[in-house]
Amino acid sequence: MQLSRVSVSLLALCTVGLLSFSGHNYRKVRFNRLNSELNGTPRILVDKTDYELSIFDDEGWYATYPVVFGEKTLGDKMWEGDRKTPEGEYKIVSKRPHDKWGKIMLLDYPTPADWAKYKERKAKGLIPKNKGIGNGIAIHGTWMRDDMAVDYFQNWTNGCVSLKRSEMDELFEMIPIGTKVTIRK
Template sequence: MKSILFRSGLIAAAFFLLPAHRIANADGHVAHAPTFKTPKGFSLPSQPVRIMIDKSGYELQVYDAQGWYATYPVVFGNNSLADKCMEGDRCTPEGDFRIINKRVHNKWSRFLGIDYPTAQSIARFKELKRRGKVPANATPGAGVGIHGTWPNDEYMIDRYSNWTNGCIAMKNEDVQELYHYAVVGTPVQIRR
């Protein structure tokens, strides 16, 4: 195994790099597995924390006051990875959001809700509706968040199988770790 550096407080220490692999999902899209993650048992990130989600890389990256902290594999809704247009399109929204609530979830382990739709999301939705790109009776949708998987279904993350209704899904162990230190108000940037 290879090793790289990670940050634990103000000290740098080496940890193992997980082997990268390529996986094709159902529509033939080839994704690269994220190749690193902070090992368990090391210090928590120093606040403030921010989250960056890269849809094309299938990664959720966490940054704290010191810089990069961790990277987790994630999956989304629609395989197109397009920006959300309306409720029911199964697309994951793009833009700048914040975590607005957190709860233990009986189906998805943990749920960190984001403030979609924002004013920017609503403006985009209205413009799409004005141009006839979404039906006149469509709504922008809501209830988007970061959550885990059904019990014993974490293989969906390993296979990069997009299956949510527009949320960001993580392995249960990973979402429990994120839930522990991502507070309400944490910025979340989603991009493709």
């Protein structure tokens, strides 16, 4: 069977398209000490600018996971409903399975430092009078079958930090309640 020039061209375009799609550079977890347990007390650093959640232990950097957030500007949380991820020092106060996001680790937002920022901003008129500070900020997985949101930097949460579901499962197993979490821009 001979193929016409048009058929060959279409076949070439389809092959190039498939190769391009299959060669997509998915965001991957990076490990410093692969196949090694955490040593000592873990700490989490969330870097909003780099869209990363890094784990440190007593030996230093352990692993980095790709993450996404809420609102696209990546600004600091101002009030409930602004979809921004807060910046500051937090700790994990609870962990549990979640119907929508697989697993969830709740942070102690708002802290006294968050309340101080909120009151100062409100006094300056930066926050509308009818807006509260909010709560319920967490680290959690994506919606079922929606891990691509992380690969494509699609900020979709209401201010939480979101990982791919399988990566959230890993994090959930290794990070205890009480772990310190720093979120910065």
